[in-house]
Amino acid sequence: MRWGTYFAVCTAVISIGLALGVTMPLVSLRLEGWGYGNFAIGVMAATPAVGVLLGASLAGHLAARLGTTRLMQTCLLLGAVSVALLALVQHYAVWLALRLGIGVALTMVFILGESWINQLAPEKWRGRLVALYGTGYALSQLSGPLLLSLLGTDNDSAFWTGTGLLVGGSLVLLGRSGAPRVDAHGASGRGLFAFCRKLPAIAWAVALFAAFEAMMLTLLPVYGLRQGFTQEVALLMASVVVVGDAALQLPIGLLADRMSRGALFRACGVLLLVSSLSIPLLLHTSVIWPLLVLFGAAAGGLFTLSLILIGERYRDDELVRANAHVAQLWGLGCLVGPLLTGAASQWLSGHALPLVMATGAAVFVWLIRRPGGFIEVSTQKT
Template sequence: MRWGTYFAVVAAVVSIGLALGVTLPLVSLRLESWGYGSFAIGVMAATPAVGVLLGASVTGRLAGRFGTTRLMQGCLLSAALSVVLLALVQSYPVWVLLRLMIGVALTMVFILGESWINQLAIDAWRGRLVALYGTGYALSQLSGPLLLGAIGTAGDQGFWLGTCLLIGGALLLLGRSGAPRVDADSASGRGLLGFCQRLPAIAWAVMLFAAFESMVLTLLPIYGLRQGFSEEHALLIVSVVVIGDALLQLPLGFLADRLSRLHLFAGCGVVLMLSSLAIPLLLHGPAIWLVLVLFGASAGGLFTLALILIGERYRDDQLVRANAHVSQLWGLGCLLGPLLTGAASQWVTGHALPLLLAFGAAVFIMLVWRWPPTAVPAAA
C-alpha cells in the first residue's frame, strides 16, 4: 500500500474541510450582519449543492481526459480563486455565483479523492483507513470555526486563510500516483436512479449527512444566535458537534473491521434520531454538550460507514462512478436541507433544524431495516 500517497490525498481533502470550516460560517454570519433572513441564508448555503450536481456529472470525463492528479490540483486552485473573490467582491448575487463555482470544483476533488483513498485501502484495514480520513476531515471542520472565532469575523482574514489552505492542498498532490484508472465514459455520473434502487439506505444516508453538514456549518450558528446565545457561544456549539464527529470516527472504523458494518450503520441512525429530538429539550442545560457530541458522531458515522460499504463493493471505474453518485446525492442533500430548514425556521418553528434531521434519521432507519445493503451489486 502506498502510505505516502494515502496521507497526501487525505491531507489534500482535509485542506478543503478546514477552508470550508473557516469560510462557510463567515459567509452566513456576514449575511446575518447585512440583515438577510434565514431563507436567504439557506439559499446561499444550498447554492454549492447545484455545483455538486454539475461537478458530479463531468468528473469522470474530465479525469479521463486530464488525469486524476492534475484535475484535483486544478480544482483546488479554482476554488482558491473563488474564495479570493468572496473577499474582494462582497455582493449577494456575486457570492451566489462564486459559491456555485466552489461547489463544482470541490465536488470533483471529493469524488476523486475518496475514490483514491478507497482504492488504496486493503479491506482488512478499510474501516480504519476510511475512518481516519473521516476523522481528519471532521477535525479540519472543527478547527475552521475555532480559527474563525480566534481571528474574528469583522474582517476578511478567514477568506485569505481559506485561500492559502486550498493552494496548499494542490501542492500536496505533486508527483503522486496510484489513483483509480478512469475511463471517461464508464466513470460518468449516469445511472443515479439505479444506484439508489440497489442501495437505498446508503443513498439516503449520504443525503442525510450532506444536509447535516451543510446546515451545521451554515445554519447551526444562526440557530444558536436565535436561541439567545452569543456569536462566540454559537460557534462553540458548531465546534462541539464537529468534535463528536471527529472523535468517534476512528472507534467506529475500528469496530467496522471487527463487527457487523450493517448493525453499526443502523445504530448510527438510531443515535442521530434520538440526539436530534433531544436538542430542543436540553439546549440550555449542561447535558446539551453530550447530546451535541453524539449528534455529530452519529451523523458522521453514517457517511463513514456508507463509504466503507461502497469501497468493499467497487474498484476503479465502478468506484469512481459510485462516488460520482455519492456526490450527486450529496448535492441533493446540500440543496434540500438548507432550503427546507431555512424556510421552516423562518415560517414554522425555530427548532426546524434538529427536528428535520430527526425525521431524516427515522426514514433512514426504515430503509436500512427494509432494504439492508448486504448484497453486492453487479455495477454502480
C-alpha cells in the first residue's frame, strides 16, 4: 500500500471540493443579487455537467498521451485559471463558458483520481479507504460555505482562494506514480448503456448523488432564502447537509467492510427517501438540523458505496472505464437535477428541491429491490 501516493491523490481531488465549495454558492448568490430567477441560476448550476460529459470522453485519450499524473496536474491548473477568470470577468454568458471549462478539466481529475484511489486500496480496507476519501471530500465542501461566510460575498476573495487551492492540488502530485494503466480507449466512456443495464441501481445512485451535490451547493442556499431564512442561515443549512455527508461516511465504510454492502446500499436509499419527504414538513422547526444531517449522510452513503462496489468489480483499464461511466452519469445528474429543480421551483412548488430528491430516492429503492436491479458479488472482477 503506497500511503504517500494515496494521501497525495486524495489531497489533489479534495482540493477541488474545497475550491468548488467556496465558489459555487458565491456564483448562485451573485446571480440572485443581480436579479436572475431560479431557472437562470439552475442553468448556471447545470452548465459544468455538459463539461463533465465532454471530460469523460477525453480523459482516456489524453491520459494515454500525457500520462495520468501530468494530465491531472494540467487539468487542475486549467481549473485554477477558469476560477480566476470568474473574478476578473463577471458576466453571465462568460461565466457559462468558464463553468463549462471547469467541468471539462476537473472531471478528468475525478475520473483518474478516483480510479487511482480504488486501485491502491486493498480489498479488506476498500470500504474504509474509499470512505476516508469521501469524508475528506465532504469536509472540503463543508469548509467551502463556511469559508465563504468568513471571506464574505461582497468581494472576490473566494474566487482567488479557489484558484490557490487548485494550484496547490496540482503541486502535491509532483513525483507520484502507480496510477492505473490507461490506453487510449480506457476512459472513453463507450458502453454507458451496457454499464447502466448491468448495474442499474449503482448507475442511478451516482446520478442521484450528482444532482444532490449540485443542488446543495447552488440551489439549497437559494431555497433557504426563498423560504424566509437569512443568507447566513441559508449557507449554514448547506454546510449542515455536508456535515452529515462527512460525519457518517467513515462509519458507512467500516460497515461496508463488515456486512452486506447491498443491504447497506438499500438502507441509505430508504433513509434518503424518508428524510427528503420530511424536509418541507419540518423546515421551520428545530428538528430540521438533525434531519439535514441524515439527509446528507444518506445521499453521501449512496455515492461512497457506489465507488466501493465498482472498485470490488474492476481493475486497471476496466476500472478507469467504469469511472468514466460514473463521470458521465455524474454529468447527467448535475445537468438534469438543477434544471429540473430550478424549473419546478419557479413554476410548480417552492419545495421542489426536497421533492425532486425524494422522487429520485424512490426510484433507487425500486431499482435495487427489483430482480436484476442489483447483483452483489464477491471480490473477483466481472
